[in-house]
Amino acid sequence: MARYVFLDRDGTLVRDPGYVHRISDYELLDGVADGLRRLQAAGYGLAIVTNQSGIGRGLFTEADFHAFQKHLIADLERQGVRIEATFYCPHAPEADCACRKPRPGLFEQAAKHLGADLPQCWMIGDSARDAEAAAGLQGAVWIGGAGKALPAGCLSASDFAQAAERIVETTASRVGTREG
Secondary structure, three states, rough: EEEEEEEEEEOEEEOOOOOOOOOOOOOOOEOOHHHHHHHHHOEEEEEEEEEEEHHHOOOOOHHHHHHHHHHHHHHHHHOOOOOEEHHHHOHHHHHOOOOOOOHHHHHHHHHHHOOEEEHHEEEEEEOHHHHHHHHOEEEEEEEEOOOOOOOOOOEEOOOHHHHHHHHHHHHHHHHHHOOO
């Protein structure tokens, strides 16, 4: 079983002007590539888990989503980052599906597809929904969560680079505590 960091996409990896789907709107956030490389170097696989309700609302198509995703993955690959898979919920909130975060459906798909050991995995996101979705994981880092009520096992960070560092440091201290 492998350990992963699951990544929200919009507002976490890329700028989120609302219902991100046009390549012309693509903007990787500062510190993301460095943070992702740091996580890879620490032995984590990387996978994206993202709600994409714009598909279910008819604001853009799955083809639009896949084109944007392909662009993101290619950009990250050029910067030395390997995203192993993307799991997404295309449903509108009123569909009440099992795959929309904070429900665990996307993580269950990841565990099955990737062989992820969920209790050894982390989540990085920019919302309470992302933090809550990490209930079965080792923990979560909420970018921008400082001063908010954080769920158990959730840390806060000011940006992606700090989120990555918090995971690496926390994992190292837990391993050191068990071995020491």
